[in-house]
Amino acid sequence: MPPGPHTVPLFGNLHMFPRKNAYLKFTEWAREHGGIYSLMLFSRPIVIISNPRIARELFEKKSASVSDRPPTYMIDLVTDGKYFALARYSSDWRRARSVIQKSLTKEACAKHEPILQAEAIQLMYDFMTKPEQFFKHTFRFTYSVITSILAGIRSPRSTSPLLTAFTDMLQKWSVILEPGAQPPVDLLPILKYVPERWARWKGLCKEVRAGQIELYDSFVSMCERRMEQDMRNGSLLESIIGEGKLGTDRALMRGTIGAFIDGGTETTALFLRSLILMLVSSPEAQSKAHKELDSVVGSERLPVPADFAELPYVQAIVKEVLRIRPVLPTGVPYYTTKEETLDGYVIPNGSTIFVHQYGILHDSEDYEDPDIFNPDRFLRSEFGTKPGADNTGRGNETHFGGGRRVCVGMNLANNSMIITAMYLLWAFDFKEPIDPITLRPIPVDINNYSEGIATSPNPFKCDIRVRSPLQASIIRQEFHSARPVFQRYEYDLSPEDAAYVRNQ
Numbered sequence: 001m002p003p004g005p006h007t008v009p010l011f012g013n014l015h016m017f018p019r020k021n022a023y024l025k026f027t028e029w030a031r032e033h034g035g036i037y038s039l040m041l042f043s044r045p046i047v048i049i050s051n052p053r054i055a056r057e058l059f060e061k062k063s064a065s066v067s068d069r070p071p072t073y074m075i076d077l078v079t080d081g082k083y084f085a086l087a088r089y090s091s092d093w094r095r096a097r098s099v100i101q102k103s104l105t106k107e108a109c110a111k112h113e114p115i116l117q118a119e120a121i122q123l124m125y126d127f128m129t130k131p132e133q134f135f136k137h138t139f140r141f142t143y144s145v146i147t148s149i150l151a152g153i154r155s156p157r158s159t160s161p162l163l164t165a166f167t168d169m170l171q172k173w174s175v176i177l178e179p180g181a182q183p184p185v186d187l188l189p190i191l192k193y194v195p196e197r198w199a200r201w202k203g204l205c206k207e208v209r210a211g212q213i214e215l216y217d218s219f220v221s222m223c224e225r226r227m228e229q230d231m232r233n234g235s236l237l238e239s240i241i242g243e244g245k246l247g248t249d250r251a252l253m254r255g256t257i258g259a260f261i262d263g264g265t266e267t268t269a270l271f272l273r274s275l276i277l278m279l280v281s282s283p284e285a286q287s288k289a290h291k292e293l294d295s296v297v298g299s300e301r302l303p304v305p306a307d308f309a310e311l312p313y314v315q316a317i318v319k320e321v322l323r324i325r326p327v328l329p330t331g332v333p334y335y336t337t338k339e340e341t342l343d344g345y346v347i348p349n350g351s352t353i354f355v356h357q358y359g360i361l362h363d364s365e366d367y368e369d370p371d372i373f374n375p376d377r378f379l380r381s382e383f384g385t386k387p388g389a390d391n392t393g394r395g396n397e398t399h400f401g402g403g404r405r406v407c408v409g410m411n412l413a414n415n416s417m418i419i420t421a422m423y424l425l426w427a428f429d430f431k432e433p434i435d436p437i438t439l440r441p442i443p444v445d446i447n448n449y450s451e452g453i454a455t456s457p458n459p460f461k462c463d464i465r466v467r468s469p470l471q472a473s474i475i476r477q478e479f480h481s482a483r484p485v486f487q488r489y490e491y492d493l494s495p496e497d498a499a500y501v502r503n504q
């Protein structure tokens with residue numbers, strides 16, 4: 001097996017396994033033990049890969065035996081084992097994957113462009129009119145795009161009922177999803193038999209299960225009602241229901257809806273928050289991007305997707321944000337279904353494998369000052385690496401994972417990151433806010449992130465201003481012109497949401 005930190009009898013490396021911010025400890029161990037190393041949790045082998053060549057070998061040559069996910073008792077309790085993103089490699093997973101994949105191909109995503117752009121215009125409008133709530137706006141934007149595509153219904157406000165129900169449920173769901181936050185039931189199966197009054201996690205699982213059933217079933221029934229009334233708007237659920245693509249299995253339908261919304265909402269919102277944090281911290285990068293946008297697009301029209309190819313500096317900013325702050329720093333774990341060899345080592349059947357994105361993207365052998373935000377590195381070399389770095393197996397999409405479980409939403413995510421990065425940079429100056437007492441700028445801390453499994457900046461203050469009165473009037477005008485696109489997804493709005501859109 002690959003080398004690794006010293007183990008103790010019976011427990012293996014349990015005593016030293018990080019309960020929070022595992023990606024930092026994984027990076028430290030990679031420096032000590034190399035691009036592939038292993039740990040033991042009781043008798044369960046864990047393999048960590050922090051080298052792009054070995055990751056590529058895994059994805060291209062061993063994908064068939066690493067397409068499973070590790071068993072997760074608590075998640076299965078909530079979702080009957082049908083939560084698509086963490087589901088075992090099974091016929092249910094294959095069925096759901098094929099349905100979702102078809103709705104997110106490049107061609108399918110071209111059909112989603114109008115709603116994506118309209119929501120991104122609202123994102124600018126919201127930033128302009130309520131800049132202090134920019135954290136909430138990023139989440140509303142991603143959620144509304146995803147639910148429009150999936151279920152044909154949007155959320156025009158941060159307080160829209162479907163969005164509030166989702167965020168309430170997500171808070172509790174994240175506590176179950178976070179490794180180490182709950183007792184290790186998968187490692188010590190005896191814990192399953194602890195009575196509920198001593199096992200708070202059992203009550204939590206029940207609560208989340210009830211919340212998911214209520215929310216996801218409501219998407220299905222709204223969609224069924226619209227179909228009966230002949231008011232289709234081309235959502236994915238319409239085709240799932242209409243063509244019976246997932247059969248009559250309600251749990252499979254909920255597990256697919258849940259993973260689609262979870263996968264598509266928080267990820268892209270966290271990218272946007274990291275983008276803003278990095279821009280505030282780096283006025284030079286922002287000013288270079290502004291100059292580039294001024295010369296290619298000008299201030300008299302909005303950028304369009306085709307402009308992106310002409311904006312190498314904006315491209316470099318997007319790549320650098322995803323390098324310095326990959327959204328899922330340790331990726332999503334795989335599970336081996338047969339013994340394999342990798343880079344000359346034996347990987348036993350039943351091993352959990354992490355492709356450790358943060359480790360790959362922060363290796364100081366390959367990246368100059370890896371902890372510094374510096375988009376220029378991507379102008380100097382294709383992957384942002386140092387001259388002479390070994391780029392075997394490296395790509396610019398490490399953050400989407402790989403093999404058969406590669407992110408199914410990557411085309412939509414890319415379109416979304418491209419359009420929002422161009423819009424936000426075209427429209428706004430992001431600056432450190434001024435302290436009203438000292439009249440000095442309040443610096444942002446680019447390392448102030450929360451401790452969960454995703455790379456999530458803690459709330460920070462920032463001064464957001466539209467770059468010119470002309471750009472402000474274009475944003476207003478474009479927001480008004482986007483009304484017909486929005487209307488397609490507004491059949492089932494709550495009375496408050498309906499009143500809000502009427503008054504726009």
Ligand code: HEM
Binds near residue numbers: 260327408
């Ligand atoms: C910046 C945005 C995004 C990032 C960084 C990201 C990253 C990832 C990663 C690392 C994985 C695991 C891949 C693997 O196991 O190899 C994943 C899986 C997944 N992603 Fe994304 N994602 C993003 C956006 C999206 C979007 C917009 C959707 C839309 C539906 C989505 C849906 C999913 C789903 C359903 C899976 C599970 C795939 C499976 O297990 O078969 N993601 N994503």
